[in-house]
Amino acid sequence: MLLKDQTAIVTGAARGVAKGVATAFVKAGASVLIVDREAELGKATCAELAEFGPVHFMAVDLADRDALPGIIDEALARFGRLDTLVNAAQASAQVMLADMSIAAMNIAFDTGFWPTFLLMKAAFPHLVKSQGSVINFGSGAGIEGMATQASYGAAKEAIRSLSKTAAVEWGEHGVRVNVICPFALSPGVEQWRMQFPEAFEGQIAKVPMRRIGDPERDIGASAVYLASHLAAYVTGTTLMVDGGQTRRF
Numbered sequence: 001m002l003l004k005d006q007t008a009i010v011t012g013a014a015r016g017v018a019k020g021v022a023t024a025f026v027k028a029g030a031s032v033l034i035v036d037r038e039a040e041l042g043k044a045t046c047a048e049l050a051e052f053g054p055v056h057f058m059a060v061d062l063a064d065r066d067a068l069p070g071i072i073d074e075a076l077a078r079f080g081r082l083d084t085l086v087n088a089a090q091a092s093a094q095v096m097l098a099d100m101s102i103a104a105m106n107i108a109f110d111t112g113f114w115p116t117f118l119l120m121k122a123a124f125p126h127l128v129k130s131q132g133s134v135i136n137f138g139s140g141a142g143i144e145g146m147a148t149q150a151s152y153g154a155a156k157e158a159i160r161s162l163s164k165t166a167a168v169e170w171g172e173h174g175v176r177v178n179v180i181c182p183f184a185l186s187p188g189v190e191q192w193r194m195q196f197p198e199a200f201e202g203q204i205a206k207v208p209m210r211r212i213g214d215p216e217r218d219i220g221a222s223a224v225y226l227a228s229h230l231a232a233y234v235t236g237t238t239l240m241v242d243g244g245q246t247r248r249f
């Protein structure tokens with residue numbers, strides 16, 4: 001129960017990696033507010049996790065910037081405090097760079113970068129009070145570069161850069177900011193596997209651990225660590241939770 005009596009907001013947690021994080025958090029004793037634009041899926045995830053502890057779902061399209069302060073208000077109203085903000089929601093268009101429009105580029109920034117930035121700002125005073133932390137999500141595709149991932153990679157690297165600056169500025173206030181770059185079997189990756197099966201198999205073959213990560217056991221466990229007192233002196237870092245995949249790009 002590493003997160004006993006703690007509370008967290010986890011965006012994008014209706015499914016996939018962030019659902020694994022929300023699951024690991026609830027099982028570690030945290031109360032969790034799941035935020036996602038997929039209302040039915042979010043409610044189903046919430047119902048699934050309710051047996052492990054207090055969990056609530058809020059349907060929000062994070063691209064709607066006016067809706068973002070309401071997320072922090074909801075967490076405080078439900079749970080009374082905020083210890084961890086996990087920004088994992090992300091959408092993007094997979095397009096070759098030469099064909100990439102501004103509109104396609106904006107999808108990645110509107111769903112990933114801007115909500116991460118604005119939620120971090122809104123959460124900051126509450127994280128100072130709780131001496132809490134932020135966990136943002138980056139990607140090896142952003143660090144290394146990957147065909148069709150120009151918008152996604154750029155948004156993810158912008159999030160990593162923001163996280164490093166926040167860690168520097170917020171350290172003296174006792175607020176830690178870290179990034180996880182995962183590799184795990186989510187519906188998003190499942191979709192990619194169906195679209196590009198050969199690329200997927202090639203990717204697994206290059207993973208030193210020779211398997212794809214599990215959203216709860218691999219990524220969730222790392223997020224619990226970063227949110228817990230065990231990581232009290234860890235900030236401004238990027239934790240590669242990818243079976244060593246990025247070493248082999």
Ligand SMILES: NC(=O)c1ccc[n+]([C@@H]2O[C@H](COP(=O)([O-])OP(=O)(O)OC[C@H]3O[C@@H](n4cnc5c(N)ncnc54)[C@H](O)[C@@H]3O)[C@@H](O)[C@H]2O)c1
Pocket residue numbers: 011012013014015016017018035036037038060061062063087088089090091110111137138139140141181182183184185186187188189
């Ligand atoms: N799965 C991996 O191997 C992998 C690799 C590198 C990085 N990541 C990162 O980890 C995080 C989770 O990845 P995943 O594979 O589970 O993704 P996913 O596509 O399976 O799930 C993303 C979730 O975010 C939600 N979402 C997207 N846009 C939203 C919006 N505007 N408002 C509210 N909710 C929105 C979706 O509804 C979905 O539930 C993402 O930040 C992703 O970039 C994942």
